[in-house]
Amino acid sequence: MISKAIVKRVRLSPQKARVVAKSLRGSQIESAVNNLKFSNTKASKIILKVLESAISNAEQNPSVDIDLLKISKINVDKGPTMKRFMTRAKGRSNRILKPTSHILIELS
Numbered sequence: 001m002i003s004k005a006i007v008k009r010v011r012l013s014p015q016k017a018r019v020v021a022k023s024l025r026g027s028q029i030e031s032a033v034n035n036l037k038f039s040n041t042k043a044s045k046i047i048l049k050v051l052e053s054a055i056s057n058a059e060q061n062p063s064v065d066i067d068l069l070k071i072s073k074i075n076v077d078k079g080p081t082m083k084r085f086m087t088r089a090k091g092r093s094n095r096i097l098k099p100t101s102h103i104l105i106e107l108s
Contacts, residue, residue: 002072003061004106005054009079010046014101017043017076021103029055029069029107047074047103054105073106 010017020043024032029051036048051071058064079100085093 002106002108003054003058003064004073004104005050005057006102006104007046007050007053008102010101010103011098012043012046012101013099014076014078016041017047017101017103020044020047021074021076024051024071025074027071029066029071032071047105050103050105054107058107069107071105072108073104075102075104077102077104 020036020039020041024035024047027035032051033048036044036051055066055069058069059066079102081100082098084096084098086096088094
């Protein structure tokens with residue numbers, strides 16, 4: 001049985017989130033939750049919320065044993081980029097790009 005959770009347009013760079021996601025791929029749920037709780041990054045806090053959502057989605061099915069679940073798939077994709085401008089010297093401006101991410105976690 002597969003249960004999944006998706007969060008879209010998270011204000012987080014996909015490059016930074018993929019570092020955390022790569023370390024969790026294929027691990028048991030209990031060890032993944034412990035790793036995320038003791039990690040000190042913004043990405044780990046967001047991915048922990050998505051993982052807890054996927055776990056609660058799996059609990060809705062009575063035939064699934066929560067202790068045996070593994071992270072079968074975790075994807076961090078690029079979302080839309082917010083574009084902002086900052087004023088600079090001599091009447092110029094610079095573009096500021098604020099990336100977003102889409103995070104998908106599947107448990108099996």
